[in-house]
Structure formats: C-alpha cells, structure tokens
Amino acid sequence: MTKAQDFRAMTVDQLDDELVKLKKEQFNLRFQKATGQLDNTARVRSVRRDIARIRTVASAKRADAQAKA
Template identity: 85%
Template sequence: MAKAQDFRAMTVDQLDDELLKLKKEQFNLRFQKATGQLDNTSRVRLVRRDIARIRTVVTTKRGEAAAKV
C-alpha cells in the first residue's frame, strides 16, 4: 500500500501506468476470488484503495494544470 504522498511525487504519465497495473491486479484478484483460489482477501481492499488514491491525485494534478493555463 502506497501513500498519497508517494503518488503526488509521480508525474501524471507514471500515475496512469500505475493505475493500469493496479486495475490489472484487481481483475486478477477478482478472477481468483471467483474460482476460489484467492488466499489473501485483504489485498482486494488495498488495491481498491490505491486505485482511489491515484485517481484523486490525478484529478488534482489535472485540475491544477488546467488552472495554470
């Protein structure tokens, strides 16, 4: 689990890449849960929260960039 401060240090492109990676992991975790192979159920919650953190930081950064223009 990363902190929002770690995400704020990244660029928007890096955040988009990280978001894509987390969404793939979320999909794989859902698939494992459906097939009964998921061992660490708490990981689902952590991934979901990291996705929310990244989306919040990206929205903030894009809003700041739009305000400067």
C-alpha cells in the same frame, strides 16, 4: 499499500501507468476470488483504495495544470 504522498511525487503519466497496473491486478484478484484461489483477501481492499488514491491525485494534478494554463 502505497501512501498518497508517494503518488503525489509521480507525474500524471506515471500515475496513469500505475493505475493500469493496479486495474489489472484488481481483475486478477477478482478472478482468483471467483475460482476460490484467493489467499490474501485484504489485498482486494488495499488495491481498490490505491486505485482511488491514484485517481484523486491525478485529477488534482490535472485540475492544477488547467488552472495554470
């Protein structure tokens, strides 16, 4: 699990890349769960929360950039 502070240090483009990576991992974890191959069930929760953290930080950065413009 990554902290929101780590995400705040990233640029919006880096956050978008990280979001894509986590969405792929989430898909793979769901697929593993459906086929009964998932070992670490807690990882599903942590990935979901990291996705939420990234979306929150990215939207705040975008809103800040629009306010400055």
